[in-house]
Amino acid sequence: MKQLIWIMSCLGWLAVAANAQAAPEDDRLNVVKAVQKKYPEIKFEDYVHGALAFSPDAKAQYDAVMAFPPYDAEIEKGAKLWETPFQNGKRYADCFPRGGKNVVGNYPMYDAAAKKVVTFEMALNQCRTANGETAYKHSDMNTMGLLTAYARTLSDGMKMNVKVEGEGALAAYEAGKRFFHQRRGQLNFSCAGCHISNVGNVLRTEYLSMAPGQATHWPAFRGGDYTLFTLQRRYAACNQMVRLAPLEIGGEEYNNLEYYHSYLSNGLPLQASVFRK
Amino acid sequence: MKVFRGAVRMLAAGSMLLGVTGAHAAENAAGAALTADAAQALANAVFVADLAKSKSALWTTAAGALAQAQDAAKKQDSAAVIKHAAVASEQAFLGMAQLGYPLTVDH
Numbered sequence: 192m193k194q195l196i197w198i199m200s201c202l203g204w205l206a207v208a209a210n211a212q213a214a215p216e217d218d219r220l221n222v223v224k225a226v227q228k229k230y231p232e233i234k235f236e237d238y239v240h241g242a243l244a245f246s247p248d249a250k251a252q253y254d255a256v257m258a259f260p261p262y263d264a265e266i267e268k269g270a271k272l273w274e275t276p277f278q279n280g281k282r283y284a285d286c287f288p289r290g291g292k293n294v295v296g297n298y299p300m301y302d303a304a305a306k307k308v309v310t311f312e313m314a315l316n317q318c319r320t321a322n323g324e325t326a327y328k329h330s331d332m333n334t335m336g337l338l339t340a341y342a343r344t345l346s347d348g349m350k351m352n353v354k355v356e357g358e359g360a361l362a363a364y365e366a367g368k369r370f371f372h373q374r375r376g377q378l379n380f381s382c383a384g385c386h387i388s389n390v391g392n393v394l395r396t397e398y399l400s401m402a403p404g405q406a407t408h409w410p411a412f413r414g415g416d417y418t419l420f421t422l423q424r425r426y427a428a429c430n431q432m433v434r435l436a437p438l439e440i441g442g443e444e445y446n447n448l449e450y451y452h453s454y455l456s457n458g459l460p461l462q463a464s465v466f467r468k
Numbered sequence: 469m470k471v472f473r474g475a476v477r478m479l480a481a482g483s484m485l486l487g488v489t490g491a492h493a494a495e496n497a498a499g500a501a502l503t504a505d506a507a508q509a510l511a512n513a514v515f516v517a518d519l520a521k522s523k524s525a526l527w528t529t530a531a532g533a534l535a536q537a538q539d540a541a542k543k544q545d546s547a548a549v550i551k552h553a554a555v556a557s558e559q560a561f562l563g564m565a566q567l568g569y570p571l572t573v574d575h
């Protein structure tokens with residue numbers, strides 16, 4: 192009897208362990224399937240275009256802007272930030288594998304030692320502080336924003352490849368998932384309520400994009416004056432849209448959200464610095 | 469139902485706390501030209517809004533009403549303070565109660 196209990200409990204633990212790895216992938220597939228069921232004609236690869244997938248006119252405008260991006264000078268500023276050596280002579284490129292090429296798809300990653308999610312922005316700041324420089328504010332679009340506008344282009348074409356391995360990572364992922372599905376703000380909407388359940392529907396004048404693919408193309412230059420938005424600044428804007436006071440950009444809640452949200456984009460190619468309305 | 473009970477419990481606990489901080493703030497504000505009621509209403513609203521913010525549940529409507537109450541306080545308009553502070557407190561409570569809502573499902 193004792194033996195049986197022992198065997199059963201081992202099997203139970205095995206199931207739990209297997210489930211821990213499978214759960215995020217099941218989540219992602221379920222979300223992708225929900226979008227595919229509603230819009231079988233939209234190709235998975237085109238999810239990176241978000242709301243543009245629903246409007247040929249908007250896509251044409253996007254293509255025209257992207258042919259000669261009017262915000263190229265901003266990306267140049269970012270390149271300068273990236274290339275300029277620190278006081279100690281080291282560079283950002285020294286902090287990343289392959290000099291920073293094809294790395295962004297691995298972010299956010301879970302740092303088991305520090306017990307927290309590390310976004311690409313945090314990795315850039317870690318590089319700065321490790322080399323005796325002060326950290327940039329994550330909400331400062333003129334430093335961190337511009338820096339990522341260039342640094343992320345070095346990973347263009349890389350596929351999103353976020354991993355959730357181990358208990359701590361899964362807990363952070365689950366926290367992000369809860370955030371995504373928690374109703375917020377006076378309008379009482381969750382992220383999922385708009386970007387999963389209402390994909391393709393029009394909110395005021397805008398089609399709602401699908402969650403998979405949303406994390407692949409940051410920063411975005413938005414509107415007539417091409418204002419730079421990092422992904423988390425976009426989170427803040429969406430929170431504000433439902434009348435929730437935005438949370439801290441670079442804070443733990445948005446970082447966990449970005450972890451889950453980016454996982455949903457796994458398998459889709461990155462393209463930095465796109466135009467959005 | 470659970471949500472409702474949760475909200476009621478939170479309101480009850482909240483108003484107990486509020487009684488305490490409110491009275492305290494009224495004392496602090498004794499020198500100001502606001503009525504004691506207005507000073508207390510404002511202190512309550514600040515307290516609940518801070519609490520909602522610490523739970524990442526602060527609605528912009530709560531924050532906006534609180535700013536209006538604070539503006540009114542600067543102009544020593546007690547009636548307006550009470551009016552806006554009440555809205556701020558209510559909206560902040562609703563934001564916190566929302567945390568008890570079930571999560572939305574994917575499809």
